[in-house]
Amino acid sequence: MFDTPHNYQVLLEVGLDEDVREALRSHSHAFPEEPYDTFDPVPFPMAELDPSGSGPRRTSITGSLFCGHFERRAKGTTPLARNTEVRIERVAQFTQLDVDAHMTHDGTLEYLCFGHGGRLYLAHAISGWPSYDQILEVHAVPGTATNPMGQPLPDDASTMDEFFREHFTTADRFDIGGRRDDPEHRLAPQEVAAGSFFATSPPSGTHGFRVQLEAEREVYLEVRELAGPMH
Template sequence: MRDHHGNGHHHDHPSPDDPIGTTGGHGMLVFGHEVIYFSHLPMFGVPHNYQVLLEVGLDEDVREVLRLHRHVFREEPYDTFDPVPFPMAELDPAGTGPRRTSITGNILCGHFERRAKGEPPLARNVEVRIERFVQFTQLDVDARATGDGTLEYLCFGHGNQLYLAHAISGWPSFDQILEVRAVPGTATNRLGEPLPDDATTMDKFFREHFTTANRIDIGGRSDDLDHRLASREVADGSLFATSPPSGFHGFNVQLEAEREVYLEVRELAGPMP
């Protein structure tokens, strides 16, 4: 069991049904508007060495709580999910075992391990339906940042609700989620020809053909905290369709960062476990 002070997620228990040892209290960031996403809060230590993005379903009463509540922690203006321990391997879309379809736990204001003592959850015993596996990556706990890596992000969402998640590779690193928008007039096909980029068309593109995250690199930037994307900055995205229809394999578009949803450094850049 690892402590609650930025050094590890709590209630990690081995399980006879989890032979590779991925069972734990896998805390997750909660974010989104029309569509709700969960992002696992990763670390370079077993069993939390996974970068996972999920599109989830919540009952309407829980969604209403998320819409209406006001954040009480100025330094942590986000919500997190504290689940009943489960094997992370059950979220692997390429896994050989049973695929998990739901997770249960509490939703809290701020970081689930750093909230004020006695602060009640926003919602208890919430059953979260897993609608889509957006990204599942197992991190190499022995990987080290080389200093010459290129800054990369994972792009996901729908046309009217897009996000970039920093692609985590080697220690030290950082966990970052940005809300972004497609810059009007910048969408082109692979030949550089302009594409219609009105809100309806862009949303249709993403809903029908971009079901998993796209990895994009930010040219000319090294993969470190000081060079991360910030609000109002623009990046060039080359997006590949998950299930392309005939004649359509993706498109290029500029993405502008509108706001930083989440940034965590110490759990990925502190002392190695």
């Protein structure tokens, strides 16, 4: 949100006990319009998640897991798991949002690419309001990787597949040029988008590369909470 103390975009890789993992895998989803589960944490200072911070680093968070959006469903809804410890294994992205930053929607549509082990995700990069929070599961289209000048990379498909499996443990920016940064023009499921990783070197060693990513499914979408400051 664009209000303190919630003005952060943070992506975490976390660990859960097996009984909690099984509860998440096996429950019947009650809200088709919210096909995800959310975590309601015991309050803590967000700065403790900052990997570049000077203070002590937080290694776990305690809270309850809910089916759907917990702020809309928690009242009268039984949690999937209570008093659950979430172990923080990796901070993929930590950004403090400027509550006064206004989005003009004339810039490049940007996503944060993260994941590994064959699971690749895009999260919409939030920079100013009004904006939206979106997470997509994606995969790289084989044979579409090129250098910044459009020449095919010498890396074969198997090499690039292994690269995508292992590289994005921290989030890298994926820029989709010529596309408005607003909810109506967001990347949609089953859509293929060509974009650039300017700061990422592929196995062949060029500075940055272009590739096509195909969206498999939309994991999460929230628009109204990022419409602007609430004060």
